[in-house]
């Protein structure tokens with residue numbers, strides 16, 4: 001049926017008609033808000049390249065958590081800035097580590113039950129060199145050791161589960177970490193704690209602002225020997241396959257906007273919950289344009305989020321979570 005019998009504009013004429021035929025929807029409960037926990041009290045330090053995002057001491061983080069719950073967000077993704085860093089990332093799995101303490105405080109607080117508390121599992125915020133695993137370094141070369149890092153990652157996951165994490169989310173990209181974490185969690189009695197694996201994580205320039213927020217930039221080299229090459233979609237499918245075979249319950253893909261095709265491919269192939277992470281650089285570039293008056297903030301924010309949902313993500317980790325929930329009402 002062609003024009004003039006068919007007129008696509010008929011269903012676009014009014015807001016009511018457009019709403020009726022809208023194919024993709026955003027819900028506040030499918031938005032996850034990242035928080036960066038730091039030592040101290042009353043600390044609320046804005047990240048230069050991420051307006052509206054802060055390093056928060058635990059007391060301040062609790063206020064954010066209350067607001068997140070009141071706005072109906074789905075959960076929080078917790079990162080930590082430890083007091084000290086060392087070669088073995090001891091702060092990542094310390095019983096009184098910064099995220100562990102934050103989790104306990106949130107579990108004790110009332111009114112936060114509607115939030116899924118997701119603990120990022122990685123070593124880069126806790127290692128003195130800023131890499132996501134144990135480093136074997138000589139004068140002219142270095143290697144991020146895979147197998148020896150697994151034990152520390154698994155230990156970190158158990159420690160975070162013990163502190164009250166509802167979900168653990170390994171983001172390190174070591175091979176075999178999901179199986180190692182599943183093993184240790186089960187051994188420790190946390191067989192009910194799901195693993196949200198950052199299965200498809202690309203080595204990306206868009207993590208730049210995060211490394212300022214989490215103070216986790218590598219001191220030498222880069223992450224290209226463990227994070228994926230941005231040119232590879234098929235390799236991303238293999239990563240997801242392997243993580244699911246190792247026992248991942250859900251997968252997280254990142255970055256989001258520059259990799260919407262990869263999210264779509266994963267959606268068509270895997271029947272597991274898929275999350276996408278709209279990362280720090282995606283947020284920073286939109287904020288920079290907002291500050292200059294070059295883009296309409298609310299419309300551009302919502303359009304960016306709906307594009308990620310339309311690509312196939314069930315839920316979205318985003319620094320816009322609170323702002324978007326306010327728009328959604």
Ligand code: PBG
Nearest residue numbers: 122124171206207210279280281
């Ligand atoms: C830790 C981790 C990173 C991000 C999430 N977990 C940084 C990195 O891999 O360098 C990035 C998130 C963001 O940019 O918002 N490995």
